[in-house]
Amino acid sequence: MPRYLDRDRLALLAAVVAPLAVAGVLVPFRTHFANANVALVMVVVVVAVAANGHRVAGALAALSATVWFDFFFTKPYEHFSITRSADIQMAVLLLLVGLSVSQIAARARRLQVIAITDxxxxxxxxxxxxxxxxxxxxxxxxxxxxxxxxxxxxxxxxxxxxxxxxxxxxxxxxxxxxxxxxxxxxxxxxxxxxxxxxxxxxxxxxxxxxxxxxxxxxxxxxxxxxxxxxxxxxxxxxxxxxxxx
Known part of the structure; x- marks a missing residue:
C-alpha cells in the first residue's frame, strides 16, 4: 500500500508545483508570448499530470494552472485579479479545458489496454x-x-x-x-x-x-x-x- 500512497502523493505534489514551475519559466518571456499560447502550454502540463496520476491530481493541476495563469500572465501582473474581459474568458477556458482533458487523460490511463509482456x-x-x-x-x-x-x-x-x-x-x-x-x-x-x-x-x-x-x-x-x-x-x-x- 505505501507504494500507491507515495505515487498518489507525488501526483498531487506535481499538480500543485508543475504549473507554478512552468509559469516561472515562461514569465521572463510573457511579453513575447500571446496568452493563448501560454494557456496551451498549461493545458499540456495538466495532461501530463493527469496521465501519470489520477483524476483528483488532474483537476488540481487544472486549478493550479488557472491560478498561476491569472497571477503571472494577466494584468495587473502578480495580482490575483483580472481586469480585461478577454483575459477572464481565457482563464475560464483554461480551467474548463484543463478539467476536461485531465478527466480524459486519467480515464485513458485507467482504461488503456496494457500489452501483456510478462x-x-x-x-x-x-x-x-x-x-x-x-x-x-x-x-x-x-x-x-x-x-x-x-x-x-x-x-x-x-x-x-x-x-x-x-x-x-x-x-x-x-x-x-x-x-x-x-x-x-x-x-x-x-x-x-x-x-x-x-x-x-x-x-x-x-x-x-x-x-x-x-x-x-x-x-x-x-x-x-x-x-x-x-x-x-x-x-x-x-x-x-x-x-x-
Whole structure:
C-alpha cells in the first residue's frame, strides 16, 4: 500500500508545483508570448499530470494552472485579479479545458489496454488456451483457472458458480476495472473489495457462469494482473463452447 500512497502523493505534489514551475519559466518571456499560447502550454502540463496520476491530481493541476495563469500572465501582473474581459474568458477556458482533458487523460490511463509482456503471464494464458482447445471436460479448465486466479490475484480462495447470477457482488470487468454497483472501485488505492468479487464467463452472448473471488485483505493486484485474470476466465467460456460442439 505505501507504494500507491507515495505515487498518489507525488501526483498531487506535481499538480500543485508543475504549473507554478512552468509559469516561472515562461514569465521572463510573457511579453513575447500571446496568452493563448501560454494557456496551451498549461493545458499540456495538466495532461501530463493527469496521465501519470489520477483524476483528483488532474483537476488540481487544472486549478493550479488557472491560478498561476491569472497571477503571472494577466494584468495587473502578480495580482490575483483580472481586469480585461478577454483575459477572464481565457482563464475560464483554461480551467474548463484543463478539467476536461485531465478527466480524459486519467480515464485513458485507467482504461488503456496494457500489452501483456510478462513471460509468466503469457505462459499461463497460452497453456490455459491450449487446455481449453484440447480438453473434453470444461471442469479441468475451470479447476486450472481457479488455481491461476488464486495465485495471480493473491486470493484466499476462488470458486465457480455454474449459470447463476444471484445477488449483486462487486465485479471484475473486462477492462480490468472493478465495479461495485454503479460505482467504480479504485483497486490501485483501496485494494480489492473485502467481499467476494465476481468474474463472469461468457462466450459471445452465452453466459456460462462466474468465478467468485475471495480477496485477501489488502490485496492490490496490478491492472495488468487483472487483465490477465479476465483473459484466463475467457478461456473457460471457450472450453464450454468447445464442449457443446
Amino acid at each position: 513471460a509468466g503471464y503469457l505462459a499461463q494464458i497460452h497453456d490455459t488456451a491450449e487446455l481449453a482447445r484440447s480438453s473434453a471436460s470444461p471442469d479441468r479448465v475451470v479447476d486450472r483457472v481457479k488455481a491461476q486466479l488464486t495465485d495471480l490475484l493473491g486470493l484466499r480462495g476462488c470458486r465457480f458458480e455454474f449459470g447463476s447470477l444471484l445477488g449483486h457482488p462487486p465485479r471484475l470487468e473486462r477492462d480490468g476495472t472493478v465495479s461495485v454497483g454503479a460505482r467504480s472501485w479504485d483497486v490501485d488505492r483501496r485494494g480489492l473489495p473485502t467481499e467476494e468479487v465476481e468474474v463472469r464467463v461468457y462466450r459471445g452472448d452465452h453466459f456460462y457462469g462466474r468465478f467468485m473471488l475471495d480477496p485477501t485483505p489488502g490485496s492490490m493486484p496490478s491492472l495488468q494482473a487483472r487483465l490477465v485474470a479476465v483473459t484466463l476466465a475467457d478461456q473457460v467460456g471457450s472450453a464450454f463452447e468447445q464442449a457443446e460442439r
